[in-house]
Amino acid sequence: MAIPAEIKALINRLNQELEETEREATEGVNALRPTLWLFPENAILTQLFANLNNVLFFVETYRGRIQRIENILTLADATPSEIQEAGLELATILGRVLEAKIMVERIIARLRDLP
Template sequence: MPIYNKIKANMAIPSEVQALIDRLNQELAQIEREASEASNIVRSLLLRFSDNVTLIGLFATLSNALLFVENSRRRIQTTVESISPENVRSQVIQEAGEDLAELLGRVLETKMLVNTVITRLDNLR
């Protein structure tokens, strides 16, 4: 669940940064949902094939993706708190936007990785 779906109206966060935050939250929610579902599938397969190195690797990848989601949400929260005060300098907001844009790139990479794991799982069935 996204930490910051909408920022309080009295906080001076530019609309571009807010849009980036919203996109990040949306992508993170999708990763979390898909990685959790895939993780449950792998977990059930591991009960039958506990020594399968491929399944163990897939489970580790999905667990890392879920940890990445948690860490990213904390990073977003910290960034939002740093730019929320009324008298924050424009340079701080710009740097925050750049950090969030970089995070979006990493989020999209993680999303592709989770999709690759899901495809491999589908091929195993």
Template sequence: MPIYSNIKTKITIPSEIQALIDRLNQELAQIEREATEGLNLARPILSRFPDNVILIGSFATLNNALFFVDNSRRRIQITVESISPENVPASVIQEAGEDLAELQGRIMEAKIRVSRIVNRLENLP
């Protein structure tokens, strides 16, 4: 069975949950890259227009996205640790899978928000 790469000891995780964790980590990495790119685009524009409420809101949303990425990674880690011990009841594993699936929805929403902001920033004159 797959091993979660951030854990030092060998831990077996059901393959379906491992696949979901891998997808979530990929999506989080993409959000992090795009949010960082967006912040780099927004900074010089904000310095020229410091009172622009829309730019300030976009900048805040991108910073929040990075905070969300960090929190989501911690949440994934906690979930992995909860299903890592031997003889974990199936109900705990099922609940972990449901929690990760719910997190996947939130990650997709964040990804869409960040992409929209970055697209707007890239298309500014």
């Protein structure tokens, strides 16, 4: 069965948001690493580093979930109920991804403010 256009568009948006979030989180980790190396006991830097690494794990986890949903939808016998459930789950994932993206942007902004 072909994936409905609205759901395909949502999947494409999710993949784009995840890619951007991963890129920003990786940049943050790479920017933070030298400073953390200089101040290994700094709890705030450690927390920021952990948060960014958690986001990277989050990205990989949700990529897998999206792929699983996409696989279910491509089955020939996906019911309208399964399609609706998949759409709801994808919408929920989008909300979580956007929250993670905002958190990463805030962390990056804090890092830019460091001397």
